[in-house]
Amino acid sequence: MKNISILGSTGSIGKQALEVVREYPDIFNIVALSTNKNRRLLLEQINEFQPEIAVITDAEDAAWLKLHIQTRTKVYNGMNGLVEIATLPSADIVLNALVGSIGLTPSYKTVESGKTLALANKESLVVGGELIMNTAKKHNVDVLPVDSEHSAIFQCLRGENINSLTSVILTASGGPFRNLSKKEIEFSHPSKALKHPNWSMGQKITIDSATMMNKGLEVIEAKWLFDLNAEQIKVLVHPESIIHSMVEFSDTSVIAQLGWPDMRIPIQFALTYPERIYLKTDKLDLASISQLNFEKVDTKRFPNLQLAFDAMEKGGTMPCVLNSANEELVPLYIEGIVSFYQMSEIIDKIMNCHQSVTYSSIQELQEIETWVKRQISEYI
Numbered sequence: 001m002k003n004i005s006i007l008g009s010t011g012s013i014g015k016q017a018l019e020v021v022r023e024y025p026d027i028f029n030i031v032a033l034s035t036n037k038n039r040r041l042l043l044e045q046i047n048e049f050q051p052e053i054a055v056i057t058d059a060e061d062a063a064w065l066k067l068h069i070q071t072r073t074k075v076y077n078g079m080n081g082l083v084e085i086a087t088l089p090s091a092d093i094v095l096n097a098l099v100g101s102i103g104l105t106p107s108y109k110t111v112e113s114g115k116t117l118a119l120a121n122k123e124s125l126v127v128g129g130e131l132i133m134n135t136a137k138k139h140n141v142d143v144l145p146v147d148s149e150h151s152a153i154f155q156c157l158r159g160e161n162i163n164s165l166t167s168v169i170l171t172a173s174g175g176p177f178r179n180l181s182k183k184e185i186e187f188s189h190p191s192k193a194l195k196h197p198n199w200s201m202g203q204k205i206t207i208d209s210a211t212m213m214n215k216g217l218e219v220i221e222a223k224w225l226f227d228l229n230a231e232q233i234k235v236l237v238h239p240e241s242i243i244h245s246m247v248e249f250s251d252t253s254v255i256a257q258l259g260w261p262d263m264r265i266p267i268q269f270a271l272t273y274p275e276r277i278y279l280k281t282d283k284l285d286l287a288s289i290s291q292l293n294f295e296k297v298d299t300k301r302f303p304n305l306q307l308a309f310d311a312m313e314k315g316g317t318m319p320c321v322l323n324s325a326n327e328e329l330v331p332l333y334i335e336g337i338v339s340f341y342q343m344s345e346i347i348d349k350i351m352n353c354h355q356s357v358t359y360s361s362i363q364e365l366q367e368i369e370t371w372v373k374r375q376i377s378e379y380i
Contacts, residue, residue, distance in 0.1 A: 004271065005032035005085045007106055008097035010041045012202055013120045013146065013263060017095055018045065020268045023280060028271065032085040034098075039064055046073050052090060055081030082106045087113040093271060095146070096121040099204050100327050101320075101369065104128050105362055111136040111143065118270040120146035122221045123327075127320045127365055129224030143225065144270040149218055150225055151266035152244035152257035157226070160249070168226065169246040169254075170218055171238040172297065173197060175210040178239060182301050186341055190334050197239070207330045211343065212297070216308020220319050223312055230313050235305065237295040242284070259284055303344040307351065316356035320365050324372035325350045337380065350375050 004021065008014045014033075021028040034055035035042040043065060046054050050071045055078075056062050062077035069075070076084050079102075086094055086109040094110040095118040096103050103121030108128065110117045112135050119125070124132055136143050145151050149170045157165070176195050177185045193210035194203060208214035219233050244266075246256040259265050262281050269276065299306040304326070311322040325347040332338045338346070350372060359365055 001029050002027065002271065003029050003031045003090050003092045005088055005091040005094045006030065006097060007034050007082060007085055007095065007103065007121075008036075008099065009033040009045055010035040010038040011097055011099065013097035013267065014095075016264050017097065017267050017271070018049070020264055020271060020279075021049070024277070027277070031090050032088050034082060034085055037061065043068055046071060053081075053084055053088065055085055079105060083109050086110040086115075091115055093118055095267075095271070096124065097146070099123075099202060101127045101323060101365075104132075104365065107132055108135060108362060111139055111141050114139045114141055116141055117143045118146050118267075119143055120267075122147060122217050123323055125221045125224040126217045126323045128359075128362065129220065129319070131359070131362070133224050142273075144273055145221075145225055146266050146270050147218060147221070148261075148263060148266050149245040150222060151269060153222065153226060153247055155257045155269070156245070156247040156255040160247075160255075162227075164250045165226075165232070166248045166250050166252075167232045167234055168222060168228065169234045169236050169248065170215060170222060171236055171241070171243050171245055172212065172215045173209065173241045174237045174239050174295070175212065177210055177301075178237065178295075180301075182341075185301060186339060188340070190336065193340070194334075203334065204327075204330055207333060208326070211304045211340065212302035213304040213308065213326050215297075216305045217323065219305075219308050220312045230309060235297050237297055238292065239295075240289065240292055242289060242292055258286075303341075304347070307344065307347055311351065314356045316358050317365065317368050318351060318354065318356040320359075320368045321351055321354045321356075321372055322347060324369040325376060328373055328376045332380065346376065346379050349379070 006014050030049040031052045033045050033051050036057050039061045047070050051073055053074045055076045059077045062075050065075045086106040093116045096107050097120040101123045103124045104127050107124035145154050153168050194206050196206050215235055222233055241261040243256045243258050246254050248254045268279055311318040329343045
C-alpha cells in the first residue's frame with residue numbers, strides 16, 4: 001500500500017490521478033488532497049477518499065468545508081496547508097499537480113522532508129531547479145517526472161549508461177495554431193487558443209501550449225531532471241502526440257516512448273515506479289494511425305520557445321523572470337488586454353531589464369517574482 005498526497009486534486013492531473021487510485025484501492029491510499037477554489041469537488045473527494053488532511057486556498061472556503069465534511073479529515077488553508085501536505089509524515093509519495101510557481105515551496109518541502117516527489121508542476125524546476133534537485137540529492141529522494149515528455153525520457157533512459165546520452169528530443173503537438181500564419185495567429189481570438197487538438201488541460205497550460213511556452217518550460221525542466229545542457233535538448237513538432245519524447249545515444253541509436261495521449265499513463269507510472277501495472281485504456285494501434293509526422297519548430301511564429309532557451313542559457317534567476325512574466329501575462333491575454341505576440345515582446349523586454357544572479361533560497365526567487373509583477377503593471 002502506497003500513501004499518496006495530491007496537491008491540486010481538482011485539476012486535470014489530480015482528477016486523472018484519482019481515477020488511477022480508484023482502479024487499485026488495494027495498492028493506493030489517499031492521505032491528503034488540495035484545491036485552489038473548487039470546494040464542492042474537493043468536498044466530494046474528501047467524502048470518497050477520507051484523507052487525513054485537505055487544503056483549500058481561502059479561509060472562508062476552509063470554514064465551509066469543515067461544516068460539510070462527513071469524515072475526520074482536518075482542513076487547512078493557504079500555503080501553510082500546502083506545506084502540511086508536502087510534509088505529512090504518513091505520505092510516501094507527494095504528487096505535485098499545482099499550476100504555476102506556487103508549486104515551488106511544496107516541491108522543496110517534499111524533498112527536504114525525504115519524500116518521493118511525483119512532479120507535474122514543471123514551474124518548480126523552471127524557477128528553482130537547482131535548489132530542488134540539490135535538495136533531493138542531499139536527502140537521497142526521487143523526483144519522478146509526470147509530464148508525458150519527461151516521463152518518456154525517464155523511461156527511455158532506464159538501464160542505459162547516461163554517459164552515452166547525446167541528446168533528448170522533446171516532442172510538441174504544435175498546439176491549435178500550428179498551421180496558421182503569424183498574421184492569422186495575431187488576430188485569432190483567445191478562445192481559439194484554448195482549444196487544444198490532442199490534450200484536455202487547464203486554461204493556463206492550454207494557452208502555454210498555443211504559444212509554445214509550455215514546451216519552453218519543459219526544456220528548462222528537462223535540463224534539471226536529466227542534468228543536460230542547452231545543446232543536448234531539441235524540440236520537434238509531432239502533431240499526433242503519439243511519440244512523447246525520444247533519446248539519442250552516441251552510436252546514433254534513438255529510443256522513443258509511444259502511447260495514446262492519455263495522461264493516466266505517466267501518472268500511473270510515477271505512482272507505481274519502478275513497477276508497471278495494468279491500465280484500463282485503449283492499446284496503441286499503429287496500423288490504424290498509418291503515419292506519424294514531424295516538423296521543425298518555427299520560432300518566428302512561436303518566439304516564446306526561443307525565449308525559454310535564452311533564459312536557460314543565462315541561468316540563475318533568469319528562468320524565474322521568464323516564468324513569472326508568463327504567469328502574469330496569460331490571464332491578460334485570455335481577457336483580451338494583451339495580444340498573442342505582445343506577451344512575447346513584454347517577456348523579452350523584462351528579461352533584458354534583468355541582470356541574472358545566482359540564488360540560494362526561495363525567498364530570493366519570490367522577490368524576483370514581485371519585481372516582475374511591478375514591471376508588467378508598468379507596461380500594461
